[in-house]
Amino acid sequence: MEQQFGCCLWFDGQLAEAADFYTSTFENSRIKDQTYYITDEHGTIGDLLTITLDLAGCEFLLLNGGDTFKPTPAISYVVNCENEEQLNRVWQELNHDSQTLMPLMDYPELGKYGWTNDRYGFSWQVRLEGTAQTIVPCIMFANKNFGLAQAAIDEWITAFGGKQNFAVKEGEHLRAAGFQLRGQDLIVMDSPEKHTFDFSMGNSFYFYFNDQADIDHVWDAITTAGKEWPCGWMEDRYGVYWQTVNKQLLAWTNDPDQEKAKRATQELYKMKKIDLAQIQRAHDGIIGSD
Numbered sequence: 001m002e003q004q005f006g007c008c009l010w011f012d013g014q015l016a017e018a019a020d021f022y023t024s025t026f027e028n029s030r031i032k033d034q035t036y037y038i039t040d041e042h043g044t045i046g047d048l049l050t051i052t053l054d055l056a057g058c059e060f061l062l063l064n065g066g067d068t069f070k071p072t073p074a075i076s077y078v079v080n081c082e083n084e085e086q087l088n089r090v091w092q093e094l095n096h097d098s099q100t101l102m103p104l105m106d107y108p109e110l111g112k113y114g115w116t117n118d119r120y121g122f123s124w125q126v127r128l129e130g131t132a133q134t135i136v137p138c139i140m141f142a143n144k145n146f147g148l149a150q151a152a153i154d155e156w157i158t159a160f161g162g163k164q165n166f167a168v169k170e171g172e173h174l175r176a177a178g179f180q181l182r183g184q185d186l187i188v189m190d191s192p193e194k195h196t197f198d199f200s201m202g203n204s205f206y207f208y209f210n211d212q213a214d215i216d217h218v219w220d221a222i223t224t225a226g227k228e229w230p231c232g233w234m235e236d237r238y239g240v241y242w243q244t245v246n247k248q249l250l251a252w253t254n255d256p257d258q259e260k261a262k263r264a265t266q267e268l269y270k271m272k273k274i275d276l277a278q279i280q281r282a283h284d285g286i287i288g289s290d
Contacts, residue, residue, distance in 0.1 A: 003208060005184035006052075006059035007077065007137055008243060009122055010202040012067040018120055019051045019062060025093040026055040026079070027086070027133040035254055038262050041269055042066075058135040061206070071202035073101060073123040074195075075240075076115070078136045078187060080129035087112060090133075091126050094118045122203070137184075137205065142191040143198060145238050149190040150174045152238050156181055159221035160207065182207060199239035201229075206243035212276050215244055219273050228272040244274045252283040260285070 011018060015034075023029040033052040037043040043064065051062045056079070079094075081087035091104045097119040104114030104126065112128040125138060141149040153164055162181040167174055174190045209215045218234075225237040232244030252264035260283050267282035268274070281287045 003059055004182045005208075006061050006206050006245075008061045008063055008204040008206055009120075010063050010065045010069045010071065010204075011120065013064060014120065015048045015051050015062050015064050019053060021093075021119075022053055022055055022060070025090060026135065028057065029053065029055045032059070038258060039265055039269075041266070056133045056135045058137075069201040071117075071121045071123065072197035072200045073115075073117065074140050074142070074197055074199045075203035076123035076125050076138045076140070078125045078127065078138050080127060080131065080134045080136065082129070082131060082133055084112065084128060086133065087126060087128050091116070094124050094126065134185075136187055138187040138189060139240060140189045140191055141238070142193065142195045145198075146190060146192055147173055148238060149177065149188045152236075152240075153177060153179050153188060155221070155236070159218050199241070201233075201241050204233070204241035204243055206245045208245050208247055211246075212274075215246070215274055215276070218242075219244070223273075230272055231268055232271065232274040246274065246276060249274065249276060249279060252279055255283065 019031055023031060030053070031051060032054050035049045037045050037047050037049050039045065043049060048064050050064065053060045053062065079090055081090060091114050095114065095116040099117040101117065102113070102115040104112070107113050110127065113126065115123070115125045117123050141152065157163065157179065160181040162179060165178040165180065167177040169175060173192070176190070177188045179186055179188070209218065222234040222236050222242060227235040229235060234242045234244070236242065253261055253268060255261040255264065263285065264279050264283035267279050
């Protein structure tokens with residue numbers, strides 16, 4: 001099935017090192033692509049901009065964005081492991097030079113499970129599932145967002161398309177739920193505990209949108225009560241960040257013809273909501289990008 005969804009991890013350098021670390025930690029993993037800065041607006045020309053990874057069937061984009069944003073455990077990634085040997089190995093790698101949030105042990109309701117922030121600050125939950133290894137993003141609602149998880153799921157399904165798979169309630173509140181957005185499994189946790197962190201641009205999600213009408217529909221749904229950010233980034237009303245990606249857009253901004261790619265990229269940098277036709281005109285030299 002064609003890739004529709006990905007997780008973006010915000011880095012300040014260390015992309016190549018992190019890519020090697022993650023692809024050696026998870027099963028069936030590989031480096032899919034990498035891009036470089038071709039303009040100096042946001043980085044140094046020639047430096048790595050992104051590395052795209054396939055980790056156990058889930059796409060991750062490592063973004064060299066600088067030191068502006070840091071990840072938090074409000075977004076984590078649940079690693080479902082096939083057996084104890086695999087689980088112990090993954091835990092040992094992720095928990096080395098890290099911050100343990102919950103030690104790896106047997107928990108009454110969770111089975112063998114651990115939660116850690118890895119050496120780069122990204123948060124992973126590791127559990128024994130007994131099936132082929134998978135990674136599922138997990139979104140935790142807490143603090144001012146506590147009690148809003150079900151509303152968020154309903155809004156995301158309306159905006160992106162998808163379905164809810166299960167819900168576990170505790171009293172009136174949703175404790176946890178599983179759902180799909182465009183075929184991608186995700187988990188939501190609703191936590192009554194007070195935490196010192198909330199959502200951050202250090203973790204975001206993206207979809208490969210079909211066309212301009214698809215972009216317009218989702219952009220309006222997410223940003224009406226949320227916030228618009230440059231380069232097709234959206235923040236919903238809960239503070240979760242989503243990115244607008246389109247395969248043709250990527251072809252324009254990564255064109256082997258550096259002048260065409262530069263024109264498309266500079267036009268993209270002027271935008272909040274993506275205008276595909278405008279970027280194509282810049283790429284083709286029909287309009288200037290100064």
